[in-house]
Amino acid sequence: MATLELAGLAKSFGALAVLHGVDLALADGEMVVIVGASGCGKSTLLRLVAGLEEPSAGSVVLDGRDVTRLDPAARDIAMVFQNYALYPHMSVFENMAYGLRIRRLGRADIRRRVDQAARMLGIEGLLDRKPRQLSGGQRQRVAMGRAIVREPKLFLFDEPLSNLDARLRVQMRAEIRRLQRRLGVTSLYVTHDQVEAMTLGDRLVVMHEGRPAQVASPLEVFSRPANTYVAGFIGAPAMNFLPARLADAGRAAVLKAGPVIAFADGPRAGRDGRALIIGIRPEDVTVLPEGAAQGLRLAVDLVEPLGSETLLHGRLPGGAAFTVQRAGMVRVGEEMTVGFSPASLHVFEAETGRRLEPVSLAPPARVESSAAMHGSR
Amino acid sequence: MHRRIDWPAHLVLLLGVALFAFPVWLVFAGATQDAGAINRGDLSLIPDFSHLGIFLSVLLHGYGEAGGHPAWRMLMISAGMALSIAVGKIVISVLSAYAVVFFRFPFRMAAFWTIFITLMLPVEVRIIPTYAVMADFHMINSFAGLTVPLIASATATLLFRQVYLAIPDELVEAARMDGAGPIRFLFDMLIPVSAANMAALFVILFVYGWNQYLWPLLVATDPRLDTIVIGIVQLTFGGFTLTPWNTMMAMAVLAIVPPVVVVVAMQRWFVHGLAEVEK
Structure with missing residues (x-):
């Protein structure tokens, strides 16, 4: 659990500026949803926080520590990917345990953490299966389990529900929210779906052309949109x-x-x-x-x-x-x-x-x- | 439900089988017959089962009077060469494809295209310079000389490059976030994920190595390094008054067995692997 501060975070690919300097502060345990149309820079922002891209300017401070130049693995951040990115040749258990094994946790410790996360997500019975033997919703749970067992300071979600069918999406949406509240882990969630944004976020960041058009609670964004873009989008x-x-x-x-x-x-x-x-x-x-x-x-x-x-x-x-x-x-x-x-x-x-x-x-x-x-x- | 037998289809299939199996049968049948009779053109399609012992005698003693080696020795040399080439090619091309696909370094594409261009330079084309290089390294008449020049492989590098390019970025990123460094990623992700491709390639490369003729003929004149392919050819041009066709055919049959074993054994494995492949 931790706070996250982004200061003037910017990213250009060559001459193309994708992100024009984002300032954002997340309180401990807060869930902030970044929402916007495709190409607005929301995924780039998430990747900068994860450390998968190097920012052109600005800094990422996690729990008081500047992690801007650190490797993704050294940041104590876990990420849930859009297509789940499960390791296809590993069982569910191995998928969840992999990051812990690299961190040289003891065998018993790994077992305990994976079992606990699996129980929380209702996938205890699937630990020996391979990802291809799972349904979309189950894969989604495993991807979340892989993030949970790490016990990170920060969760990153990159459109985790967009590959699910509509019914499952509604169900998983509620589950993610419940889980995040229960674990109290500070989270950054990227989506293009405004319903997801409204229901999941403590606060929303509406991105438009590489800039946050409005940062506010969902109700405020809805009732007092800061400009015509936000008003039309939400x-x-x-x-x-x-x-x-x-x-x-x-x-x-x-x-x-x-x-x-x-x-x-x-x-x-x-x-x-x-x-x-x-x-x-x-x-x-x-x-x-x-x-x-x-x-x-x-x-x-x-x-x-x-x-x-x-x-x-x-x-x-x-x-x-x-x-x-x-x-x-x-x-x-x-x-x-x-x-x-x-x-x-x-x-x-x-x-x-x-x-x-x-x-x-x-x-x-x-x-x-x-x-x-x-x-x- | 009763299914009607599709006669035309079966007929075509049977014809195909006969077309492929006939030469093999001919060689097998010929091996058991008298060399003189074959020379006269009296090659019977029915094997003489009382002479099946020729396989064992070729395997253990070779063509004794002419001073040839027992076939098992030549089979070992061939197997060693084919294995070294197949494994060496896979190791080298996995590493070079890994470097080209997943790392950003100066002249990366130049390196890739250089590898690519060697596709147009098989051993037969560069045989004289390659021989000169081997001679300078004092590798003539050595096992290393037999295998090393054949190990670099543009084809396999290209294949693995395509396989690695198809691996989703998110998988790479997930491994990075889990803390897997480059070596770990190679051994924990890339190699298991591409195991099926490696098996398929191994089969092809083993057969390629097994069938090498020109290079072993040139670089290894020492009879102790004769491969089975060389051994067969030597029986033809060995200066015999009467070409020992039956011995040669027996040796050919023995020479077919190892590649067939590899293909059959690996086929089960790689079809299984391919069926389970997932992005």
Whole structure:
């Protein structure tokens, strides 16, 4: 168990900068999930921490010790790989014992540790099998067992669930979380799956083009995305974005599609006419009765019934794409009027994509209220 | 369920078997017959079972009157040479492929291509310079002279390179995180994982070594270093008034046995190994 600090960690392959300097600190026992689209540098970041790649700049400090130049084996880190990377010619027991044997642990000690880990993972009966005789889920467990027996200071997970089928993934996800809590080992987990990220992480790092776009708790990332990239990446179906301009001395926004919306939480800084992007999540949209004075006309062009909910895709006047999520199975016409509560809006600056907070309110006060609001929804 | 016998297919198979087995049978049958009769062209396809003793006498005494060696000696030389070449080739090419695939060092690709180019230079092409080098090293008429020049192998290096390239990076990285250094990785991962390929290659290389003719003929003129292949040829051009065809054929039969044993024994093993291969 240990803390991990990354300072200005950067990596370039030749002229191509993959990682532009990442600062991150993990508390003892914390599980941080790095999430992002492919090519965002999340795997490179993990490999730098593991020591499988040399950083171009910056440092990795594990438990107060600078390990930046150390060999992977000398760092006291264990890693679970995407394709499990089990040694095909060794039995499950030998796979788990291999790292311990190299560290010259006693025979009895190795036996005890492997047995203990196997019991914890429910693979006691498989110790004599070869990896090819195991199912995907069992291999996954062995890969985790191999990490656990090492009793490392830090766990690294590189998309460990992406090779499993959907059902097993949900089951293993919960198991990893339970195990990590129980062992209390500081962990770094890389995934491209936002559901995994939301459920597993104490905190999320949303990576975008080699930089952390936001580092925060899952709920904060969801309820107060730091920019339009994070807002669009986290949450499914993705957030709707509407171009708008600041109006009424910063107290309201004029949508390009027509209506004027007064901000519920206070005015935004800037001159009237400043270009904005208004974000609204599909689940926050309500359908208004026909003929309502306020609201937006939506021309529906695609209906996706998912059973517990229905997704309506369409276009607003002006051509912006817009998605509405409604509970249950609904029948809809080709046109409808939709609206939303001003309290559920996300306001971003159009030029930079950055979130614009109301000027009068201190951000932390709002975190609590929005988290509570989200929880009760 | 009753299966109808597919006669045409069986006929073709039987023909194939006959085509391959006939010469071997002919040699076996010929070995038991009188040399004079064979010289007259009266080679019977039915072996004379009362003369089966010729195999034992060739094995233990050779062609006595001409002063030839017993076949068991020549078989030992051949086996020693074939084994040394096969094992030597595998050891050298595993090491060179390991270096080329898993290590970054200056002129790595230059080294690889140099090895690759020697594919175009088999012993027959470089036989005179190779002989000169062996002569300078005083290795003419020695067992080392017989084997060393044949050991370097571009083919095997190339094969192992492909095998190692197919090993997933994550396996290498997992071993690194487990603390396996280069030597450990070689012995604990690479060699067990590529054991099936090594077995397959061993078979091919053993037969290659066993069948060597030109190089042993040139480098080892000392009769004590005669291989079985040389021994057979010497019976043909040995200055006999009557070529001892029956002795020669008996020796040929004996010469076939060891490679067949290796192929049969290893085949079971490497098919088993190949079936269990996993990425």
